[in-house]
Amino acid sequence: MIASWMFFASVIAALFGAAALAAASALAAARRPTRSIWLAALAASIIWPLGALAFSLFADVHGAAFPLLEFTTRAGEPGTLATPGWVSNIAAALEPLLIGGWALASITLLGQLARAMAALKRQRASWRPFAIDGVGVRLSRDTGPAVIGLRSMDIVLPEWALTLEPRLLRMVLRHEAEHRRCQDPRILFAMSIAVALLPWNPALWWCAHRLRLAMELDCDARVIESHVDRDRYGLLLMLLSQHPQPRIPKFAPALSNPTSNLERRIIAMRTLTPKLARARVLAFSSLAALCVAVACSVDSPEAVKPHGDAIDVGLTAPKVAADTTAFFEFQVEQPVTVTEGNPAPVYPEALAKAHVSGTVLVQFVVSTDGTAEMNTFKVLKSSNGSFTDAVRDVLPNFHFVPAEVGGKRVRQLVQMPFGFKIPEKS
Numbered sequence: 001m002i003a004s005w006m007f008f009a010s011v012i013a014a015l016f017g018a019a020a021l022a023a024a025s026a027l028a029a030a031r032r033p034t035r036s037i038w039l040a041a042l043a044a045s046i047i048w049p050l051g052a053l054a055f056s057l058f059a060d061v062h063g064a065a066f067p068l069l070e071f072t073t074r075a076g077e078p079g080t081l082a083t084p085g086w087v088s089n090i091a092a093a094l095e096p097l098l099i100g101g102w103a104l105a106s107i108t109l110l111g112q113l114a115r116a117m118a119a120l121k122r123q124r125a126s127w128r129p130f131a132i133d134g135v136g137v138r139l140s141r142d143t144g145p146a147v148i149g150l151r152s153m154d155i156v157l158p159e160w161a162l163t164l165e166p167r168l169l170r171m172v173l174r175h176e177a178e179h180r181r182c183q184d185p186r187i188l189f190a191m192s193i194a195v196a197l198l199p200w201n202p203a204l205w206w207c208a209h210r211l212r213l214a215m216e217l218d219c220d221a222r223v224i225e226s227h228v229d230r231d232r233y234g235l236l237l238m239l240l241s242q243h244p245q246p247r248i249p250k251f252a253p254a255l256s257n258p259t260s261n262l263e264r265r266i267i268a269m270r271t272l273t274p275k276l277a278r279a280r281v282l283a284f285s286s287l288a289a290l291c292v293a294v295a296c297s298v299d300s301p302e303a304v305k306p307h308g309d310a311i312d313v314g315l316t317a318p319k320v321a322a323d324t325t326a327f328f329e330f331q332v333e334q335p336v337t338v339t340e341g342n343p344a345p346v347y348p349e350a351l352a353k354a355h356v357s358g359t360v361l362v363q364f365v366v367s368t369d370g371t372a373e374m375n376t377f378k379v380l381k382s383s384n385g386s387f388t389d390a391v392r393d394v395l396p397n398f399h400f401v402p403a404e405v406g407g408k409r410v411r412q413l414v415q416m417p418f419g420f421k422i423p424e425k426s
Helices: 002-029 035-062 086-124 159-163 166-181 184-197 202-225 230-241 259-267 274-297 349-353 385-397
Strands: 069-072 128-132 135-140 146-148 154-158 358-366 372-382 403-405 408-421
Touching: 002 035, 002 086, 002 202, 002 274, 035 184, 035 202, 086 184, 135 159, 135 166, 146 166, 146 184, 154 159, 154 166, 159 166, 166 184, 166 202, 166 230, 184 202, 202 230, 202 259, 349 385, 358 385, 372 385, 372 408, 385 408
Parallel strands: 069 408, 135 154
Antiparallel strands: 128 135, 146 154, 358 372, 358 408, 403 408
């Protein structure tokens, strides 16, 4: 279900975000850059859930597929149809709405991003080239200080910046030069696209905001390390924040944008005592490790992990070393087959009376003794919850011929469809 995967992705992003917050606090106490931590948290928040989803889809495609097993029953008098499994039915009905809303939000955000890039391209024509202490910049009427552009990554200064005293102006140039050296505009642009593609994930938005702040804090720290007076640099930030700021695109790092982070940036300039710094590093490092461990222990709602062991998905003939590994059909020499004489599922009485037919597609692991391991049972598709219950009840009594690799029985992941059909009256 898409809803359960979206919830899983949001939880993972929140946990990695919490880990990044703790790790960034430890690095800040140790006077180390923090942007890489938030960049890693963003990447993990995207790649981890997508990887789990891809693994689930891979497992669904490569499980052994059996021909449809069709079961019929004699229909009695038509009656009132019960509606078991109504929760799953409602969730299935809402799924198209979730996907539609997701697509609409992503298209809207990507459209806004495209319009912002087009607007910058038009504004660029009015920015005139200028040189300050041998550094090439572009002067605008009121945009900046910022680094704008994905190819050239131009330093853009407002005309009023030229009225600053030379030492303050050099601080501004040094800060923006650090953004350009670290290629921050390109990183922020990629981040904007990622957030636009997963707009329903609030933790991802928060991590993106923290990454932007970390970039500014890191550049502030490098400027101060170049023998710049802290107090004077703090006054520069306050001075820049007093000027009216035009709207700067989110993928353009800017010295004075957003001004809401001004207090955090000034506080970050203070120096901790060595004893307090060590205590913070230890505490926040431990908290970060704990959050990462919790994130790694959260199972995807779609993942199939029989007996707690990961399924071997190697493309070469696997080595049979343990009875706890489950293989796919393409990995075995002799796949699982169904024996004759297996019992039929009980056709739900209410559905039979209402002349309702349907199908159920399930996935499970067949053990080396030829039985279904019900702790791996997973419903891939079902037309009605009562049909699912009927299959779940009868499957423990099914018998199979186990799969083999190298003449030895192995566990195999399989998919089996069941059909429930009311016979036509003659």
